[in-house]
Amino acid sequence: MGLRTRPIGFGYFKTKFNDKVLQDEQDVGTCELLQDSKVRIIISQEPEKSNLLRLEEAPLIKRIELLFHMEHSSIPMSLEVDVSDTIGKLKERIQSIESIPVNRLVLSFLGNELNNRSTIHECGLHHQTHIEVSIRASPPAAASTASGSNAGSKKLKLLVLPRCGTKKIPVEVNASDNVGELRKQLPILQEKLRFSLPSNGYFFIHKQSVMDDKRSFRWHHVNQGDTIEIFNGWVTRGS
Template sequence: MRIVITTRINQFFLDVGAQESVVEIKRKIEQIHGVPVALQILTVSGWELVDGLDMEDYPIITEGTKIDLTIKPVEPHHSNHYNNKMQIVVKFSARRINIEVDQTDTVRSLKEKIHIIDSTSIKRMTLYFLGTELNDDFKNLNEYGIREFSEIIVYLKNMNRSREEPPSRKVSLVVQTSSSLLNGATIPLEMRDANTVNDLKQLLLSRKILPIDDYLFIHRQRIMRDSCSLRWHGVENGDRLYVFKGTVSRGAFV
């Protein structure tokens, strides 16, 4: 399909495939227009596109969609920033993946990158490096001595037993529609964090807040799974969920 990349001063067309990732599109822009991938921010309706996702993960992007390109300013005193980039190995019980990180990334941001690439629940992850648990989400990787090609071991907590789940609690959230849906309405709701995304969808339909249609919800730039709870997605009090018409067109979640 053909999309439109817009900047502050001009716009240009770009042919992309449904399974092309955001970072691959950035590489195309770099090849054609010379803007380094690391300096590019791509957004749709103000939402930044995540490098690890592809076009099929964003059903809102169709033929002719305009994607805004913002170029990060280059700050001379951070000239060594890109030298902090490094490859590490993330090892599960039966597989391993390579991930590019920054030495100043936190443990939490590493978990988020693993989640984007592997769809593993952040709340199930326990990370170890050289036998030491990375138990402080706010610590930088370099504070744990993690360097180029370091191997991080991922253990997955068993979340099936009810005694391991904290009690359900109420959360106040805001559902934000797109400009093409109810003119960008803001809908405040209160639900229990054990409710699933499908429960939320059915509530909005039963109250006739949304017209009968297929919808997908996005939380912190990630498409939410219908069958998973708000707690599983990390929804907290005051969080904003964005709703679009559409469905996930392939098995984006494994």
């Protein structure tokens, strides 16, 4: 019936009929309310303890669904979250799905950026709230370092082919490293990935050219994703 004690502008009220307090769970028939029945409305400044207990025991919504609009997608991403989760934790979940660094993620609601330390509840986010997700540009310092004096240490992800027809082995080297550094890595990778190296010596071939262990990968014009082949034997260079 919706007639139990509840706040109004100047206090709390409850309803009585035949000296009995009417409860929300009861309908008109149960209460025996007939045409022209008189119902008393009693107003008080404080709610009854029983009603306070009811309000305190009412279940709170703890999990809600939020909709995230990524700047590179027209379809929002839906996540079920706990209202006590922080914005920082939300970013970590998005990072695990989208593989975007957490420090570059920006979550905004109604045009305002959300603070990492604030909880979903504190930000006033409700069920199916729409949140804008944008990606912050890389720091200028990082960009200048990549194009500056440290550019020589650029990482190259390469593939090594131990023998024709075998599985290629992924390796990572610096562009400025000498090819001999790859020879040092291979025995370590051999133990982990269990592939065979020629026991009687070997040399490296890149794009059908023999590689000099004392020259850098950059000198040999090795690019990202290139394959380096291993051949049995030794290369003898004249003086």
